[in-house]
Amino acid sequence: MSTPPPPSDGGYDPHSSAPTSGPYGSYPSAPGGASAMAGGQGPIDHPQGTTILVLGILGLVVCSILAPVAWYMGNNAMKEVEANPGRYANAQNIKIGRILGMIGTALIVLGLVFAAIIIIGAVVAGANA
Template identity: 40%
Template structure:
């Protein structure tokens, strides 16, 4: 019986770390990074799936992808709150407060 070879993990996708970093930054610090993590993560996941196991790093990319989605939702919510606050301030400023 010939000797058995060991299992060697395939190399990570070159963009795996980038997606993870963008996802973390998008959730924790700068919400503007989150949509980029989402989009880059989606395309990187597709490339990993198409590689038939020759490229790894799927779990790292998937974590960054999910954080990108969460960060994008948080960014959209913050923008919605900001727009609502601006509208309410404008309505309050234009209201006539005189009591003649």
Template identity: 40%
Template sequence: MSYPPQPPPYGYPAYGAYGSQPDHPQATTILILGILSLVLCQLVGPFAWVMGKRALNEIDASGGAIGGRGNVNAGYICGIIATVLLILSLSVVVLVVVLGVLGVLEGSSSSSY
């Protein structure tokens, strides 16, 4: 007959059957990159996105041996949001430049009368 494992005596840490798995080595890095991509520099958003996706795949493939999914997922989502904002802002800049160039060309051709 097999008995369930006993908890450790008082004063000892509960590792082993009751312990938690170690976090992914890049979990904190991905979270920091994701937050920085939203707050300071959207250029690091794609890095947080790619690194987060790779880390999530590694966590899923580990079968529960690697933790830190919450931090990685938060950084991953922040990276996606920052990348979308980066693409939108670059699109607006390109649109303004194109409209400015077309406006300058139209303005110079109409002033030649």
């Protein structure tokens, strides 16, 4: 019993488990001839990835009200990334923007608590005077 000859075009042979040869050398084929990603494309950037990162940075450095927005958008985008593992190439940007949003939100809360303590202290001191 002999093995069948490789395809003449150097493409995928559905009857062979041996690696095929392509324009850049040999590489194993995906099972069933399907590509690793749907549609034969590699990972794509999440459409909100850069926006979340920028909002996280701006929320931490310039305008703190943007931090909760980055956190919220980051949570939603991470749900999409986790639902489709390997589909998005910029998941790291989403994670970083989300974390910056969390830090910025925590700083807002700490600032509000500090301001409330100062106001309460001033009211109590004014009432005792």
